[in-house]
Amino acid sequence: MRSVVWSNGCLTLLNQTLLPAKVEYIECNDWRRAAEAIKHLEVRGAPAIGAAAAFALVLGARELVELDFAEFKRQLDETAQVLRQTRPTAVNLFWAINRMMAVVNRLPDNTAPQTAICALEQEAIAIAEEDKAVNERIAEYGATLFTAPTSVLTHCNAGALATVAVGTALGVIRKAWSQGNITRVFADETRPLLQGARLTAWELMQDSIPVTLITDNMAGWVMKNKMVQAVIVGADRIALNGDVANKIGTYSVAVLAKEHEIPFYVAAPVSTFDFNINSGADIPIEERCATEVTSLGGNCVAPQGVQVFNPAFDVTPHTMISAIITEHGVLRAPYKQAIAQLSQR
Numbered sequence: 001m002r003s004v005v006w007s008n009g010c011l012t013l014l015n016q017t018l019l020p021a022k023v024e025y026i027e028c029n030d031w032r033r034a035a036e037a038i039k040h041l042e043v044r045g046a047p048a049i050g051a052a053a054a055f056a057l058v059l060g061a062r063e064l065v066e067l068d069f070a071e072f073k074r075q076l077d078e079t080a081q082v083l084r085q086t087r088p089t090a091v092n093l094f095w096a097i098n099r100m101m102a103v104v105n106r107l108p109d110n111t112a113p114q115t116a117i118c119a120l121e122q123e124a125i126a127i128a129e130e131d132k133a134v135n136e137r138i139a140e141y142g143a144t145l146f147t148a149p150t151s152v153l154t155h156c157n158a159g160a161l162a163t164v165a166v167g168t169a170l171g172v173i174r175k176a177w178s179q180g181n182i183t184r185v186f187a188d189e190t191r192p193l194l195q196g197a198r199l200t201a202w203e204l205m206q207d208s209i210p211v212t213l214i215t216d217n218m219a220g221w222v223m224k225n226k227m228v229q230a231v232i233v234g235a236d237r238i239a240l241n242g243d244v245a246n247k248i249g250t251y252s253v254a255v256l257a258k259e260h261e262i263p264f265y266v267a268a269p270v271s272t273f274d275f276n277i278n279s280g281a282d283i284p285i286e287e288r289c290a291t292e293v294t295s296l297g298g299n300c301v302a303p304q305g306v307q308v309f310n311p312a313f314d315v316t317p318h319t320m321i322s323a324i325i326t327e328h329g330v331l332r333a334p335y336k337q338a339i340a341q342l343s344q345r
């Protein structure tokens with residue numbers, strides 16, 4: 001199960017909007033189609049978005065092969081700008097695009113566009129390959145936090161589907177499960193787009209990991225009844241002080257976990273840290289269209305014309321986070337210091 005596949009120079013994306021009913025792939029021969037896929041959540045999850053955008057830039061660059069290098073760079077920059085506008089919160093998107101553009105900008109002025117395209121393809125492949133390796137390391141570090149059989153709760157989907165492979169939060173769960181230290185995963189359905197119900201439940205069932213689906217408003221009761229001993233989620237952007245933006249509803253889960261004295265873990269690669277912002281207050285929060293809230297499974301569930309607020313993400317303050325698991329180890333408070341050290345690597 002791969003959400004972003006680059007094979008023989010072609011980009012294929014698993015259409016996550018159709019899961020679990022249909023396993024269908026989108027052939028992206030055009031970067032514009034890949035941009036649309038990111039915007040419409042056909043490919044979603046911070047690291048997967050970053051990898052998809054990197055390959056989209058390769059497709060975009062191919063269209064510019066006939067130009068001189070200065071014009072090639074100028075037009076590729078425009079493509080990058082459109083890709084940056086697809087989703088505002090997950091910083092991996094910007095990280096991957098900036099990394100790709102840095103490759104082009106390092107080349108001498110007399111470079112042939114074909115040479116630049118080859119370099120871009122190598123970089124995109126490296127971004128994808130590294131994501132897999134990074135998630136394996138996160139899984140190893142994260143599993144050390146589970147030393148006895150534990151039932152965990154997760155929100156949204158931070159699995160293989162949301163990354164190039166393995167997953168962040170679900171990667172940790174997979175590893176701890178293989179070591180006999182996960183007894184069950186409670187998956188929040190994650191309204192409005194049901195990433196938990198549609199994707200996390202499906203992904204875990206594929207691996208025969210025991211999963212129980214709950215609606216988001218059941219999490220408190222599950223905690224109260226001691227049905228989970230830990231929470232683990234992914235992240236879309238982490239500020240210098242350790243504040244974490246993740247799928248809307250994550251903050252509520254963190255508040256509940258604090259009330260019930262349950263550890264709240266975040267698993268994320270370094271590419272999800274934004275070393276340019278001090279706190280979660282600076283994280284741009286994507287707002288999506290009202291119909292995501294007013295409809296469910298294609299049926300309208302609210303009165304026509306009702307006012308809707310639909311932020312796709314929220315920010316969990318660092319004070320509510322027990323640990324942040326990265327590919328370089330497990331960070332603990334004070335996060336400011338730990339993240340400053342991470343930025344030096």
Ligand SMILES: CSC[C@@H](O)[C@@H](O)C(=O)COP(=O)(O)O
Nearest residue numbers: 044045046156158162234235247
């Ligand atoms: C490893 S993925 C981490 C996050 O990207 C994930 O938890 C999340 O919030 C995804 O949101 P989505 O809107 O589905 O892209």
